[in-house]
Amino acid sequence: MATFINSKTIFRLLVLPCLLLYSSIAHNSSSVEATMHTNNWAVLVCTSRFWFNYRHMANTLSLYRTVKRLGIPDERIILMLADDMACNTRNKYPAQVFNNENHRLNLYGDNVEVDYRGYEVTVENFLRVLTGRHETSVPRSKRLLSDEGSHILLYMTGHGGDEFLKFQDSEELQSHDLADAVKQMKEKLRFKELLIMVDTCQAATLFNQLQSPGVLAIGSSMRGENSYSHHLDSDVGVSVVDRFTYYTLAFFERLNIYDNASLSSLFSSYNPSMLMSTAYCRRDLYQRRLEEVPVTNFFGSVMETIHTDAAYKALSRKDSGRFKAQMSLDQSVHHHERRTLINVNDQDEILNTKAEDQQGASTCPFTSFYEKLRKGENVDSLVNYGLVAMLPLLGVSSWLFQ
Amino acid sequence: MQKMGKQKNKTASFSFWNWVIASIIFRLILIYFPKNLNLASRPEVSTPLTSFRRLAEGYWLKQLSMSPYAGFSFCFFFFSLCPTFFNFFFILIRQKKEMYLIFLVFGYSGSMYHGSPLLLSLLGPLTVKRIEGQPNHLLYSLVSVIADVVSAILIRATGKNLRLAYLRSLESLDIVQQTKASGEFFKILSPGDAAALIYLWNPFTIVACVGLSTSPIENMAVILCLYGACSRLVPLAAFGWVIATHLSLYPAILIIPVIFLLGCGPDAPPRKLFLQKNNKEEVLSKSKLRLGFSWRPITHFAFWALLWSAYVLVLCGISLKQFGGLWEMFKSTYGFILTVEDLSPNIGVLWYFFAEVFDFFRNFFLIVFHVNILFMIMPLAIRLHHRPCFLAFVYIAIFSMLKSYPSVGDSALYLGLLGWFVNELADIQFSFFLFCGYVGVSLLSPVMHTLWIWRGTGNANFYFATAMVYACLQIILVVEGVSAMLNHDRKLRNLATSKPQDAKS
Numbered sequence: 001m002a003t004f005i006n007s008k009t010i011f012r013l014l015v016l017p018c019l020l021l022y023s024s025i026a027h028n029s030s031s032v033e034a035t036m037h038t039n040n041w042a043v044l045v046c047t048s049r050f051w052f053n054y055r056h057m058a059n060t061l062s063l064y065r066t067v068k069r070l071g072i073p074d075e076r077i078i079l080m081l082a083d084d085m086a087c088n089t090r091n092k093y094p095a096q097v098f099n100n101e102n103h104r105l106n107l108y109g110d111n112v113e114v115d116y117r118g119y120e121v122t123v124e125n126f127l128r129v130l131t132g133r134h135e136t137s138v139p140r141s142k143r144l145l146s147d148e149g150s151h152i153l154l155y156m157t158g159h160g161g162d163e164f165l166k167f168q169d170s171e172e173l174q175s176h177d178l179a180d181a182v183k184q185m186k187e188k189l190r191f192k193e194l195l196i197m198v199d200t201c202q203a204a205t206l207f208n209q210l211q212s213p214g215v216l217a218i219g220s221s222m223r224g225e226n227s228y229s230h231h232l233d234s235d236v237g238v239s240v241v242d243r244f245t246y247y248t249l250a251f252f253e254r255l256n257i258y259d260n261a262s263l264s265s266l267f268s269s270y271n272p273s274m275l276m277s278t279a280y281c282r283r284d285l286y287q288r289r290l291e292e293v294p295v296t297n298f299f300g301s302v303m304e305t306i307h308t309d310a311a312y313k314a315l316s317r318k319d320s321g322r323f324k325a326q327m328s329l330d331q332s333v334h335h336h337e338r339r340t341l342i343n344v345n346d347q348d349e350i351l352n353t354k355a356e357d358q359q360g361a362s363t364c365p366f367t368s369f370y371e372k373l374r375k376g377e378n379v380d381s382l383v384n385y386g387l388v389a390m391l392p393l394l395g396v397s398s399w400l401f402q
Numbered sequence: 403m404q405k406m407g408k409q410k411n412k413t414a415s416f417s418f419w420n421w422v423i424a425s426i427i428f429r430l431i432l433i434y435f436p437k438n439l440n441l442a443s444r445p446e447v448s449t450p451l452t453s454f455r456r457l458a459e460g461y462w463l464k465q466l467s468m469s470p471y472a473g474f475s476f477c478f479f480f481f482s483l484c485p486t487f488f489n490f491f492f493i494l495i496r497q498k499k500e501m502y503l504i505f506l507v508f509g510y511s512g513s514m515y516h517g518s519p520l521l522l523s524l525l526g527p528l529t530v531k532r533i534e535g536q537p538n539h540l541l542y543s544l545v546s547v548i549a550d551v552v553s554a555i556l557i558r559a560t561g562k563n564l565r566l567a568y569l570r571s572l573e574s575l576d577i578v579q580q581t582k583a584s585g586e587f588f589k590i591l592s593p594g595d596a597a598a599l600i601y602l603w604n605p606f607t608i609v610a611c612v613g614l615s616t617s618p619i620e621n622m623a624v625i626l627c628l629y630g631a632c633s634r635l636v637p638l639a640a641f642g643w644v645i646a647t648h649l650s651l652y653p654a655i656l657i658i659p660v661i662f663l664l665g666c667g668p669d670a671p672p673r674k675l676f677l678q679k680n681n682k683e684e685v686l687s688k689s690k691l692r693l694g695f696s697w698r699p700i701t702h703f704a705f706w707a708l709l710w711s712a713y714v715l716v717l718c719g720i721s722l723k724q725f726g727g728l729w730e731m732f733k734s735t736y737g738f739i740l741t742v743e744d745l746s747p748n749i750g751v752l753w754y755f756f757a758e759v760f761d762f763f764r765n766f767f768l769i770v771f772h773v774n775i776l777f778m779i780m781p782l783a784i785r786l787h788h789r790p791c792f793l794a795f796v797y798i799a800i801f802s803m804l805k806s807y808p809s810v811g812d813s814a815l816y817l818g819l820l821g822w823f824v825n826e827l828a829d830i831q832f833s834f835f836l837f838c839g840y841v842g843v844s845l846l847s848p849v850m851h852t853l854w855i856w857r858g859t860g861n862a863n864f865y866f867a868t869a870m871v872y873a874c875l876q877i878i879l880v881v882e883g884v885s886a887m888l889n890h891d892r893k894l895r896n897l898a899t900s901k902p903q904d905a906k907s
Contacts, residue, residue: 383721397637
């Protein structure tokens, strides 16, 4: 036995575990490095057709309006509506969709951009949107062009059941399909954090197979429970909104773009007696605490504005680190406390003058000229002078040195 | 007789200036056509190096305090400003039975501007200045027109110089009478006037001027260098050489003809002819030609070249201080030229090849293509060292053909310089064929381009065929030109050495 174990065999035995260890370390280290949250996306899906499912359309359009109001632009919203209620022949109010019987709000204004409509809303297209595996002819507006810094809100509403969601009354999306798609998204680094919100009957069962980290799932009802509609609009003739979405909207209508209400406050606003079902939140895959996450991380798109006095300079690597620190501070800024103006150039100058003081710079004109050069203020004029001076220099030199 | 001669000279120069003014007027008329006749968008006229739109874009970036060689992430902003279609060339070409040939040319665009930062400071403001009621880029076009006129004047002066040198060399060889008698002599064309007028009225030059490319300025620098070298103005020659190399890399090889010009003087028959003559008749005193090779002007030239390059590099360094400095500039200008990053079609032969070369061999073939220019330098220098201006012409023709991004502006230069040698190259073979070939290629090339890109009934091979024919024509021109020049030298040698026999009859 001992004769067969020579050094070569030992080497080969050791190489494979070493490689595995190395690859796992490399993978772990790469997954540990933090990516910045850079953009927000929303995928809003309504899966049912026919007139009596008006409320599902109204749900989705209400979320669409909310998400747009809180700042996500149309380029980053994928809106999938399986049927057209606004121009349905049974709609007494043509081109208008309401989510309340007081008809206060028309959800179908002239700035609604529907990306997938009618029969385009299929399970296949939905999964293609999530995973990004489209035909080459699919236009950009129909693609989810997220990257590893994206927070994605995925809202789905329609008819569902135990571990499935019905699409177009003819096919279904199962929980393992959804989990698979999310897993692919995670592999391809298509999101940083994903919030899945589902308003169907037995919605929580749809999340049973999810395994990817960074996913937060909120469902409107548990297994065996139905999600109910809120009220019937006798004028339009159908129920116009679902309870879960109605109370979600009630929460969001109080907010504006600068509020920092957290996800836990959203979730705790769901009252099981009012919903007539138990709202469920699956948070084991989500590392952060819900009290710290503002709802605008998913439902809105808040842009950092930093005022500078000088001309725009491209962000260098060293500046981005500074901005990271600032972003964590911004979580606690209130509405009446606008961000203090941080003049980046001033900071630069302060640092520079400090360095100068340390060096003990003299007041020699050459050093002041050099300082001006370093700051780059009169560069263009200097270059122009140099160019203009070239010609007489040329002439003089040619004349002198014939 | 002398008075008539002077009058003739005057009328000759008068008609020359007539022609110059007529060419200026013609260019101005073309400039006033709407949108410069869309010449700026033709791939034959504007290449990634000479394009006006890229200059405007580089200047715009500079105004925003960004590097003019900025990369992709900043390109979004000004696609609305400069709707360039030749940098988003995503062409899908389908052969019936063959596979899809996808030319993803510059689709994922890197930096746009690849020229000198000094040009940005100089010409940049002209790209945005607008005068009410006048065509959009009038000032910039005027600069090109002025550059053309200055080049023509310099060509004429150099031509005069060459003619004087030619006459002197003929005198010292005592074959002036023969050449006059054999009737091949100067009723002619003064080479200076001929070359200047060819340069001004060449359709290629006019198109390059009206098409707002930076070729007129590059050509002016090269001609300045040659003029300075011919007239022994060493600082001027050094300045021209430094600027020409700075703007486009290839004129660097013109240092060899410049050294010969400064050392030996302008074009002359081979030295051994003079030595033979002198051995036979000992008329050393008669010859006013400098026979030896003097090193003093060369050292002066080296000094001035260093001085001007330091000046130019300091200016560039200052202007690009915040954007990566000189290394960034070298990477974006010389590096871009040498690595052939942009594969948009042009009338050259490199783009087609490098679109299909495998990555593994890309560096190898880059070296091959660039050495193709370099290895011709030495043999030509050895053979034509007594005729430095002609050597310069041959070098210019070679690198205009084999450079990474040729355009018609580059051809305009050597076609103009061809005029200096109208007398020596009088019996060049295939001249009519070449002329027809040039006309044919310049007419067919836009047609093939339209067939390929806009109508989709052709493909890249159509356009590349015209590019190949163009390269062939240029090769034939160079080869026949060199052989005609060598034949001329041979004829002079025969005339010089066989003189005693002629005297008998």
